Amino acid sequence: METFKIKRVFSEDLGLNNPVFAQILGICSTLAVTNVVKNTVVMCAGLIFVTALSNLTVSFMRNVMPSRIRMMVETLIIASYVIIVDIILRAYLPDISRQLGPYVGLIITNCIIMGRAEAFALNNPPGLSFLDGIASGMGYSYVLLCIAVFRELLGSGSIWGIKVLGEWWTNWSIMVMAPGAFFMLAIFIWIVKGAKERSKE
Amino acid sequence: MNQGIAFYAIFFAAIFTNNILLTNYLGMCSFLAVSREVKTSQGLGMAVTFVLAVTSVLNWLAYRYILLPLDLVYLRYIVFIVIIAAFVQLLEMIIERVSDQLYSSLGIFLPLITVNCAILGVSLFMVIRNYTLINSFFYGLGSGIGWALAIISMAGIRQKMAKSRVPKGLAGAGITLIIAGLMALAFMGFSGMIKIT
Numbered sequence: 001m002e003t004f005k006i007k008r009v010f011s012e013d014l015g016l017n018n019p020v021f022a023q024i025l026g027i028c029s030t031l032a033v034t035n036v037v038k039n040t041v042v043m044c045a046g047l048i049f050v051t052a053l054s055n056l057t058v059s060f061m062r063n064v065m066p067s068r069i070r071m072m073v074e075t076l077i078i079a080s081y082v083i084i085v086d087i088i089l090r091a092y093l094p095d096i097s098r099q100l101g102p103y104v105g106l107i108i109t110n111c112i113i114m115g116r117a118e119a120f121a122l123n124n125p126p127g128l129s130f131l132d133g134i135a136s137g138m139g140y141s142y143v144l145l146c147i148a149v150f151r152e153l154l155g156s157g158s159i160w161g162i163k164v165l166g167e168w169w170t171n172w173s174i175m176v177m178a179p180g181a182f183f184m185l186a187i188f189i190w191i192v193k194g195a196k197e198r199s200k201e
Numbered sequence: 202m203n204q205g206i207a208f209y210a211i212f213f214a215a216i217f218t219n220n221i222l223l224t225n226y227l228g229m230c231s232f233l234a235v236s237r238e239v240k241t242s243q244g245l246g247m248a249v250t251f252v253l254a255v256t257s258v259l260n261w262l263a264y265r266y267i268l269l270p271l272d273l274v275y276l277r278y279i280v281f282i283v284i285i286a287a288f289v290q291l292l293e294m295i296i297e298r299v300s301d302q303l304y305s306s307l308g309i310f311l312p313l314i315t316v317n318c319a320i321l322g323v324s325l326f327m328v329i330r331n332y333t334l335i336n337s338f339f340y341g342l343g344s345g346i347g348w349a350l351a352i353i354s355m356a357g358i359r360q361k362m363a364k365s366r367v368p369k370g371l372a373g374a375g376i377t378l379i380i381a382g383l384m385a386l387a388f389m390g391f392s393g394m395i396k397i398t
Binding site for chain 1: 229230233275322326368374
């Protein structure tokens with residue numbers, strides 16, 4: 001029973017119903033940090049941490065929270081974990097923290113975290129909620145990573161800061177700027193939606 | 202303190218060259234969800250502009266006179282988000298009392314605003330860039346106007362497009378993102394006129 005549930009959590013959050021594709025949620029940071037792979041990995045780690053632990057906390061408190069102010073309580077829980085992430089980043093990875101700038105703080109308003117707390121953690125036991133947080137964080141992360149790899153490869157000819165494409169490559173500087181992010185995400189959504197339509201037929 | 206930049210430069214930069222939506226990607230969720238009709242996006246755009254202008258000032262005051270002296274800067278996320286949420290709630294109650302018409306055109310958008318990352322984003326940018334009070338106000342106002350401009354033009358384009366045939370997989374969010382990308386390209390034409398960092 002338990003393992004069945006856990007499996008379902010993972011397959012739902014990682015599959016085609018994943019939050020970025022299915023509901024187009026939380027894409028602000030998807031677009032902002034994906035111009036360099038390294039930043040994306042750090043951001044994703046932070047996001048998984050926050051989603052998992054805030055899901056766990058909300059789930060522990062789900063029976064004592066008055067429903068009128070539960071949104072506020074959830075926001076405060078999420079904000080506290082984001083502060084932890086921010087402090088850790090500033091202490092150990094100061095360069096990346098400076099590059100990410102306000103986007104670390106903006107994890108708070110990432111609708112995915114709030115959405116999971118509302119939709120899952122309020123009705124499920126802590127252990128399962130924790131796993132759901134990890135799973136949906138991972139689902140979000142792999143989309144971000146795919147986009148980041150393509151953007152960095154095309155935009156600066158490198159991956160993880162290492163030159164891959166050599167001297168002959170002309171950088172598509174548009175890819176590391178704003179429009180590239182929009183186009184890239186649109187193409188990804190197109191591919192995934194197309195695959196979904198085909199599997200339906 | 203960053204005294205070097207005049208407030209009008211910040212104001213115009215926030216609208217055009219550093220558009221909060223098209224260059225900083227903030228406020229995308231409601232941008233995608235509410236940009237179907239020009240009328241509703243006007244309402245949301247106005248609400249966002251107003252809330253941004255006021256909360257950037259409130260957050261600046263809170264940061265400068267409460268958080269800095271008490272050495273509690275690391276609490277800024279919580280303080281900012283509480284101030285934004287409280288202000289939006291207050292505004293909703295006031296509008297509901299004062300005018301029914303205003304409530305039906307603006308009030309329904311207010312709950313959406315608390316979770317709009319553009320609002321928190323502007324406050325965080327203003328802290329990072331060390332703006333003065335007057336600069337923060339104009340940065341907030343300009344960002345709001347820029348956001349409204351983007352969402353209203355997007356709604357106009359989408360209304361025109363409603364009858365055209367879009368590939369199945371692209372319909373909805375996909376095509377909206379592509380249009381946003383083209384708009385971002387167009388707005389990049391402004392860059393180089395003014396620069397704020």
